[in-house]
Amino acid sequence: MQKLTITRPDDWHLHLRDGAALKAVLPHTVRQFARAIIMPNLKPPVRTVADAAAYRDRILAAIPDGQRFEPLMTLYLTDNTSPEEIIQAKESQFVKAVKYYPAGATTNSDLGVTDIRQCDRVFEAMQQVDLPLLLHGEVTDQDVDMFDREKAFIERHLIPLKQRFPNLRVVLEHVTTSDAVQYVLSANNIAATITPQHLLFNRNILFQGGIRPHFYCLPILKREEHRLALLQAATSGNPKFFLGTDSAPHPRNGKESSCGCAGCYSALHAMELYAEAFESVDALDQLEAFASFFGPDFYQLPRNTEQITLTRTTWRVPDEVPFTESGLVPLRAGQEMMWQMA
Ligand SMILES: NC(=O)N[C@@H](CC(=O)O)C(=O)O
Ligand SMILES: [Zn+2]
Ligand SMILES: [Zn+2]
Secondary structure (H helix, E strand, O other): OOOOEEEEOOOEEEEOOOOHHHHHHHHHHHHHOEEEEEOOOOOOOOOOHOOOOOHHHHHHHHOOOOOOOEEEEEOOOOOOOHHHHHHHHHHHEEEEEEEOOOOOOOOOOOOEEEEEHHHHHHHHHHHOOOOOOEEEOOOOOOOOOHHHHHHHHHHHHHHHHHHHOOOOEEEEEEOOOOOHHHHHOOOOOEEEEOOOOHHHHHHHHHHOOOHHHOOOEEEOOOOOHHHHHHHHHHHOOOOOEEEEEOEEEHHHHHHHOOOOOOOOOOOOOOHHHHHHHHOOOOHHHHHHHHHHHHHHHHHHHOOOOEEOOOOOOOEEEOOOOOOOOOOEEEEOOEEEEEEOOO
């Protein structure tokens, strides 16, 4: 195949940041995606409908002239989120989900939830108004090995949560293990997003010839057997698995540091990265449903009607793109790509 034309996709997990960073990265997403679920982990986080409305306006103002893009907003769940805020969120129409971060699990999660069982009144309201819950599904317990934190989250928190709220619609974000795939397949009212890096790389890439901070994200890359399980899930045609890049820009000096930030920048070339992953298992015919159908179906939104085209062309990922005071290193910087968006 030399050319692939599909319905314009959406990104169901995206970090756009704010200010100059937002202006630098948004055009990359807008070039490919019609809509995106916008993560609320700003500093300070997007905690209320009023915060989300203001952030949405800043995003809309940063869209390049003549282009169209719809930011789908989320609220950042804290110990203090009220059921009333959930009802207002649903009524707002532009808040599409609530995001749970365990306190301290990942970038800007300090104000996240300290004990998920304390949020039951909020989950009750979410189940009632049918507002999806998005999970950063990792425990933070220091006694749990870094590579087992997703599995432990499912066992300790997600299974009990689904028992308490069977009708609450949940997205287990950026799944990284075969355990997560198995669990999502086995339960009702749950879906999962999958990133390009977790489809393309296993944890070896983190240490290939030296330590490689630009492949460091959370949840961390896992063993090859897990990558293969994710690739199988993404290309299976099962609507429970859909596209969410988790593109998470950090300045170069924040990544190349003695204590580097977690997050891979993939918005520059997300669809090209996914195309490569799907082609590696001869499943390009499944890309459209994963990227453009299953996400809107889960969120009960119309599918896009425009199309995009990817062509088989070799090009080199830039070493860096302009960002803030320090540049931004995209995933796979300096390497050759096989697909290009027309
Ligand atoms: N994925 C990451 O490694 N980082 C994300 C946060 C997140 O999605 O956990 C970020 O905001 O930088
Ligand atoms: Zn996360
Ligand atoms: Zn994320």
